[in-house]
Amino acid sequence: MPNCLCGCRSPQGAAAHAIVAALAADDLDRAIELGLLENVACEGCDASCRSRLLEAREVRLTALAARERHRAREARLQRRQAERDRQRQTARPAAPSAGSDTGTGVTEPARPALPSAAAAALARARAKAAERHKP
Template identity: 65%
Template sequence: MSDALPCAGCDCRDGAGASAHAIVAALADDDLDRAIELGLLAVEACPACNPACSAHLLAAREARRTALAARERYRARNARLQRRAAERAAQRATPAPAAASVDTDAAPRPALPPAAAAALARAKAKAAGPAKP
């Protein structure tokens, strides 16, 4: 055993795991910010620590990675919703293209299709009675 500070989780004194021991100490103090500054997201467990201590360290690392990924997904979702809302607002603000292209000088469109107009004319003629010579 060396003169390294002991691990707060299992009292291991292996110098090779000093960074992991410092992170375990920060987690024991419930100081997540310090643990992250010490490298929680990239740390590997100390090979000399007992399995329970190593499992605690790795579980804390994975929990933080999961939380950061969830935060990123939440931010991406909010950005996507804001973008869609802005697109909808822009569509509502612009006039419809059909209304903007109305030509006032063009001939008026017939109200009925040609076949329907011809059928209506025949019906009106028939209703008016026989034509006088």
């Protein structure tokens, strides 16, 4: 039966004593394996020993909660960025990679495509202008 650093030899507190020993050796992984995150305590230990164990548990739980919040935030930011990227891709059709040839041998730079409503309005305006300028 492990003895606690505080001198307690209570057999009911063996798990708590092992956790306290792991914490004293700065072996946090071992302390977690032994049950640091669970509600393990020894009533035979002195108050300062029990409070150190409780404080270590609370600090670790707080750190784990902060890590979980950070991961959730990162995932949320990545989802938002992916959604913005998708919206940008659907908002503008892919422009031709090279400019268009006007038939004169001169290549004009590619223009960004208009949204469909704007393209329809432009087509109507051009048709109206062409009607006005007919001989």
